[in-house]
Amino acid sequence: MIFADIELKINTKNGNEILLLKRQPKEYKHTILIIGVMHGDEPDGEYLINRYLQDRNDTQNRLLFIPCLNPDGKKLKTRKNANGVDLNRNFPTKNWLKTDSNDDYFGGETPASETETRFLIYVLEKYKPDLIVTLHEPYKIVNFDGPAKTFAQKISDITGYKVAENIGYPTPGSFGTYCGIERNIPTITLELPENENKEILWNTNKGLFNFISCEQVF
Numbered sequence: 001m002i003f004a005d006i007e008l009k010i011n012t013k014n015g016n017e018i019l020l021l022k023r024q025p026k027e028y029k030h031t032i033l034i035i036g037v038m039h040g041d042e043p044d045g046e047y048l049i050n051r052y053l054q055d056r057n058d059t060q061n062r063l064l065f066i067p068c069l070n071p072d073g074k075k076l077k078t079r080k081n082a083n084g085v086d087l088n089r090n091f092p093t094k095n096w097l098k099t100d101s102n103d104d105y106f107g108g109e110t111p112a113s114e115t116e117t118r119f120l121i122y123v124l125e126k127y128k129p130d131l132i133v134t135l136h137e138p139y140k141i142v143n144f145d146g147p148a149k150t151f152a153q154k155i156s157d158i159t160g161y162k163v164a165e166n167i168g169y170p171t172p173g174s175f176g177t178y179c180g181i182e183r184n185i186p187t188i189t190l191e192l193p194e195n196e197n198k199e200i201l202w203n204t205n206k207g208l209f210n211f212i213s214c215e216q217v218f
């Protein structure tokens, strides 16, 4: 049982659903967006979001969740979506790059060619989040783009994962570049460990959800 409102729902190429869930207090000043499974073979973000939503916790901020942005990839157990596109290289940034379609990080035939990418852009434009957290695997670090250094440090204190300003390789067309660098929205890329025991994973990261529920975050 999930305690959240279904705000939006769309179907992917393979007929799977992407949900936007919402928890909204009567009054709020800020909106935070949390995204899981941008890469289909990184399932633990969805696990954490759903686990958090199993309880009726209060929040002072409007919280929006996309538990699984890439349900086709999740079913196929692939990083990329059903069209073989890495969604985290498909955003229409200034540095978007056309690469070979066999490339592991293929960013699509054109920027924002993918339904999943366009859905996320729509959510950004409609709800204007003040902070974004995307949940990836497997590096066990807190990466950030845009004016998010203070948030990153706090999340590092909570999780024990180190802050890494640079992930170590170029990421043209990435979500972090699109939101953080080009639109100045604080954007956290939380890299969870891979194949972690679920109880340990939850106990390590549950503080993140308490953190984003408090108005004092800002």
Ligand SMILES: [Zn+2]
Pocket (backbone or CB within 6 Å): 038, 039, 042, 136, 137
């Ligand atoms: Zn990832």
